[in-house]
Amino acid sequence: MVDPSSSREHARTRSFPEICLKEMCSSQLEPSCFGYPFSIFFIVINEFCERFSYYGMRAVLVLYFKYFLRWDDNFSTAIYHTFVALCYLTPILGALIADSWLGKFKTIVSLSIVYTVGQAVMAVSSINDLTDHNTDGTPDSIVTHVALSMTGLILIALGTGGIKPCVSAFGGDQFEDHQEKQRSRFFSIFYLAINAGSLLSTVITPILRAQQCGIHSKQQCYPLAFGVPAALMAVSLIVFMIGSGMYKKVQPQGNIMVQVCKCIGFAIKNRFRHRSKEYPKREHWLDWASEKYSKRLITQTRMVLKVLFLYIPLPMFWALFDQQGSRWTLQATTMDGNFGAIQIQPDQMQTVNPILIVIMVPVVDAVVYPLIRKCKINFTPLRKMTVGMFLAGLAFIAAALVQLQIDKTLPVFPAAGQSQIKIINLGADNARVTFVPQNFNVSVEPLQGTDYWTFETSQLQSVTVTSGSNNETLNVASAGGNRYTLTVKNTMSGISTQWLLDNVTSKPEEGKNLIRFINNLPWTVNVTMGDADFGELIPLSASNYGVFSGGRADKIVVSTNVTNCTATSNSLGFGGAYTIIINECSGNVAALNYSQDIPPNTVHMAWQIPQYFIMTCGEVVFSVTGLEFSYSQAPSNMKSVLQAGWLLTVAVGNIIVLIVAGASKLSQQWAEYVLFAALLFAVCIIFSVMAYFYTYIDPNEIEAQLDEEEKQAKKDPDVHEKEVEAVSQM
Template sequence: ALLKFSCKGREPSCFGYPLSIFFIIINEFCERFSYYGMRAVLVLYFKYFLQWNDNLSTAIYHTFVALCYLTPILGALIADSWLGKFKTIVSLSIVYTIGQAVMSVSSINDLTDHNQDVALYMDFFQVDEGALSMTGLILIALGTGGIKPCVSAFGGDQFEDDQEKQRTRFFSIFYLSINAGSLLSTIITPILRAQECGIHSKQRCYPLAFGVPAALMAVSLAVFIIGSGMYKKVKPQGNIMIQVSKCIGFAIKNRFRHRSKEFPKREHWLDWASEKYDKRLIAQTKAVLKVLFLYIPLPMFWALFDQQGSRWTLQATTMDGNFGSIQIQPDQMQTVNPILIIIMVPVVDAVVYPLIKKCKINFTPLRKITVGMFLASLAFVAAALVQVQIDKTLPVFPAAGQAQIKVINLGTDGATVQFKSPLQSVNVMSMESTGYMTFDTSQLQSVNIISGNKNTTEVIMLPGGSRHTLAVKNAANIVAKWVSLLNSQDMFINNLPDTINITMGDTPFETLMSFSASNYNLFPGGRKDNIMAIINSIPCSVTSKTLGFGSAYTIVINGCTGNTLDVTYSEDISPNTVHMAWQIPQYFILTCAEVVFSVTGLEFSYSQAPSNMKAVLQAGWLLTVAVGNIIVLIVAGASKLSEQWAEYVLFAALLLAVCIIFAVMAYFYTYSDPNEIEAQFDEEEKKQVKKDEDVYEKQTEAVSRM
């Protein structure tokens, strides 16, 4: 880097920019990588690691996001009223880093599964992975939200008054670093999650998926502290939000105190604060409240937008991610949004808006926001259409009073299996299996198995709401065994007289006795793995068939010929057939909505806010994101819709209704120029000062004459 030192006492600079801002940009890149990387895999961590259902996973995810956008108000108050921006960023970044580390530790189930001392310690203090995860998320929400309003403003503080051009470019680079961190993290952390790792047993690598963001957050903090000596640190000067709140509170209190008719009505209810607060603050507060009133419908947009990381990611888990040589994980589909953002922002600014202007259409900021809301509603209609197609391919699971049974014939002869009552009979050829058959558990009593000239009867007592697999084999006698009970599904069945050890890829299975079954294990979809079995100390192997996304298989080990393993596959759940590429249209529409809604909203808020009130409207804008995520919790909890496509349609309809309401509000909104209002007050103050000076001079002359 080229360094130069000016004669005006400025900090070291590089290409005309303060050197300190490069530390801030690197800090922001690492922090955004940390946040979005962790958030990308969060809902799948809830579902597959903590074993929560889709609704609970979605609820906790949106609660966390809401907290992340509520805490910026707390961060702004701490920075402006107490610690200042630098100390606030450092303090809350430490909290942030600890939170990320806690999330990484909470996902290491090997520690508690195999270390008795750790397990006893956690049991004594009643700590489990879920509680530890919630602690980590609360710390992260406090950290990321608390520093959010401070970092960009702290970067702006580094410039001199005559560096307006450099300051504008800094904010562009700053925004680019946010998107770069988001894009890279949402590509990398799902890859890390899909790896297999563990101290004692193989598992999805959530410790690494959370650990890398934790390390990046530590790097972010270290880089920021290293630049400490170069920063221009502005002392806290009090928070304008507190003054605005006090002004509003006093006006309301004063209005109700003087409700009698003897007090004349005032033009605006805020004018009741004029006894205590100056006219400038009251006028600025009026302008802010005018914009905040328009914000009331906006949370509904964020209620839909932030479901990319929850409902849309869960939707992707039921889809096929095979893109030829590339296998896309469900959480990686979130990268479509930042990729499209990088493409769409310049296209919209350079092509779309100029074309609209040439058509002589007055595309005002509020009209852009209205269009953005309509497009987001349309995106959820597209998501609903995709969901309808997915639902056609999903397996039908048994209700509470039902059980589903499939039969696998492991013998050399055909078998007839008769269920009573009601009477239902199926013929199963050697080494073949049936599909799942549904029975009412209250009526299912017994099963009779006939193979060759032998037969046996088994009494059936199965719990409802689950799937079961019955393995039958005609050897010296007919052997019948339930190898899959309750909601578990088996991966391997040992059809040999010998005890065997099986490893698939890097995942070892438990030792299998003769005619016994292993537990079911998860593997990344769309790939092949090597199956290794040790039979009488002799290794035998075979490459598995391609494991389809969302599928489940029972693999029967039949023997070994020339070190080649003989296996038979029984498909428990069919692979996903709807391709993830069908999600791209809904992501594209939602990204277009974000470009015209979010970017325009920030621009509108900035242009309509008085110079010293921009932070207030920024906090209000962030608050709409928090409220939007709370709406998801309320609507998803209250709707009680059993079909996911119907929930998508419900959200689309709600946003469309809110869009119409906002369009009416926008129609009656009158744009204002805060600079003109402030200039009027400046002119009045000058006149008042001139008047006071004239009075003082006259009084001085009068005294001198005496």
Template structure:
């Protein structure tokens, strides 16, 4: 297929369907796949840091927001590359290749070859995974950020002047593809992550959760290349951002260069650039700087907004995700945001804003943005209230000076147990103490008052233990180490204790508890929520035991000494609840998601619209870059709070963020009050008219001078002849 070059534009032969060039369908599919890839990977990212790479909450949050910040810094680089050297088409191709490689590297980094020894002190394999994942994220940030300012603009380039209506529809469809890709990916990738896979051990399947987005990115690249012959490709025309930076730099340097000399005062400091730059360009930069000044408070909104994928997702891991008709994974709660966006945008445009206008209220764009910031702050107040309720349901683990102990009677007789602090406990047959007992001592003496039997139990600090009292009390008593934190990602920690005289084997599907000796406890296995069926056998007899599990619990399942074999044995097994399941429902996060999405619709959509309306015709990309830069700065603020503030209580951190945004909201409202809206088109027209008049005047003067010179020349010739 041949191409023709007209005015620096390579115009491909793209047929039209219903008035639309076929080439835009390749771009729309490309954007859908790319957004699926990005948001799908990002949806599970903080859980990957937290539970696969074993980072703590603060480090996982910090790296997550560093990555998001880089994704919003690199658009500036992408715009410079596209406008100055490669053009939009080649920039999208080359950086998409980098993007796809980054996604593949992330998928490879998540392949589970980490053994228990790696997690318990041999760091080599874990170091490899961390290095690979950081490299993958760096490539993804460069790729997704680099193509961000190019794809939509490249799509707009495909339309001719007579297709203005179709161009407007294209941008609406383009925005729909962004949210559609986000919605589907945040539903699908958490489901993929919830599967179990691995080489040495079965764990959550992050390779699949990252692998599918990687495949979609490859598809995105292939689809985009497939439409190559149909595209209209604009050659690079020079980067206006570089021109703006040079002009500002010259104005500053020129002002300081003449600070000590006598010069006429300038109305605006940018007027110091008049010696070198056109007055129209300077006037346009003044308009841009006026808007950029308003951008200064805006990063705080993004500081709160982007924590949906970090702090709020980690919050969801401590909640009950059973919605009856469906069980949601913690990272799937992020789907609420795009669902609300697709619902609220038309409601605000078609109902809310017209009603406000009918009420006679002047709801200006800057006032809308102020309301959006306030709504985001209220969302974090709601998140803090939810966190307070969650904290009430969390277990109280021992402090640095404490230890905790639980007693378990595995026999068929009632026991009276006395502790060295004269604390007596009556344990029924096959019964455990309901709660852990907290001690400050380093050891205690446990005795049976009706006998001479006693044992000394060492109590390590900051540990939970269970003392197993066998049926034959004169035999040795075992002490087990219990879980010291909620099981990760809403899983359930389960172990078996064998009170029988012989060895038993226990399994549940792919989970094997191994051979459990008499009066011994197995290691923990971590099971997903729902019904689990356990098979118990001693090599001769076999029985099954079933139990429903919730989210984030821990159980010790006792096979008592009076155990009777049969097809089922549920009536004999004692379930000791060491850590209660999550009881605060995930649905309570919906109000905070609703508030933050309302804030996004009022703030983000309005902000982009305001920036576009206040930007000079040739500097809309500059303000777009400035807008994206506020997102990056907002994510860096999260890093500062997470790493420097070191607030122990999560609810207090949420309140801190809400308070900071309210304070910034007040500052922004004052700035907005003194802002004067401008019409860039009218201002530009004035300067062009003035420039045309000056040019016309210069031409007249030149013609007049030329006429005088010509007259003088004729006089000289006459005198010479004479």
């Protein structure tokens, strides 16, 4: 094998493939490139594609639930977190299958096939032409879509969770014992592939989702948003299998988690079997397993249980952290995503986290931690994790403050026993409108509209309209819970009025705009806006609302029997509803007036950046430190046990979201944010107390002492084992 360091100067003049081919030819048994096993490049590409597939699908998932399956925010959030929890429960199953039965390679291949099928099923489930459709494009029967979606998500959870504990470990298996430096760098490259895949996918799949596709109606293109991740997962599987002949495949050696569980179970069973006082007490309850299991396994299990005990409060952090993909994404749908040259989709805001991670990790390691050490502050790993939990709570306080500002901009819609009425004056004279018996009156200028006024339906009898010398009284026969627009116009023959039912009871979804037209011309016209045809409008009539993408200006064409006139619409922002009045059509130019029915989103998505920043800071000092701490405190052969325990805290955290959100019954979203923050602050205090009483250990030193004892026991079998002080004090 060629050593790249010995021919560094010559390597500068050769291409990357030439170097790799040279090394591959020089060692037929172990093909390598730059000193690395060539097989790991297939593993890294496999991981990049798989992470792209998973995070790309997950980025648009909660919006798929809400806008395609038509579930409400709470149910969409519940199903989302159920899916994430399942993704972090199945790694235990994957580890058991790999270590006890199939081995890592066969487990990865088998579950990747399941994974690919699941992604394909999700893509098929989102095809809106599977069933008959209503006029708005929504399926008449959603059962087929729900059944396929749930099947796909279960298969994805089995696949992504099952291979999670196998891929990185399989990559590590490809290195020889003397390649510690290359193995360490491999894990850095592996981590980079994970972040690159997640970052690119959370940028790309929301763009794909925002495209228009469909046969029955032009809907958002979820089949494409799910189909591309499905294709990437298929590529991931193919790439991984191409490298099959180069892999070093370690045969399953039995799962250490099973041994640990058996040891704990036997200790508990044996302890309760000998409850009488005639049996002497033992140093630790696990020592009751000494009749069957070695002292080494018992001691190692004690070390692991100490760390797992500290894991108990940790799920609360993940309960907040994973709401970036659910509640925070839904929050972004009510905000303004106009960043000038680009329009940010609500689900694209999730990219802020991986971007900040790439920036913050080196900054914290190279700047923040050294400064803390210079200040003589003993910033232990458990203290770092406590700070991370506190920061996550602050992030939710920031989210609550943003939500309060959003709530101020949301329109108030009528309750069941109320009606809301607005006036639009289509005439050239001022119009005075009086509501009876409230004796509430308002003056409306020509070609202007008012805001909505709310009335108790049972108490509203009539409306009197006065304009110029004309006067007219109208009966009000409105149903409760609705909005109405009263158009008035003073003409030579009297006052012309018309009641319009405004069947809009919520803000437009995903930052779209609702637009309708009123024909204020004396003849019938045909109106089109962009690709939408509003049809023919007789004088003083109104069209239905049409849905348009926010933040753009469209061409409006008004066609009459005599001429066509055009105008370019105003840029109407995001999430609003408007009535456009056609007042004039002359010289091929249409004169338009705008009346705002629902105000657009005015709180900018940039206000979410502080909460993402605080949460990312918390993640850096919590997640990275937590894994480092866990590994430093665990025996060398039980890292997988702690990895499974760590992933389990993520699963439990998502289950907590389901419990708290379901039990709280809070009607205000900001209040739910505050509740989660308060719960995390309380858990943070508990964790800080647990951390204060924790004693750090050196597992290598303890294992060395155990090795020494085993050597002494082999030399003299009659020598009784002596308890090592460091072990007995754990």
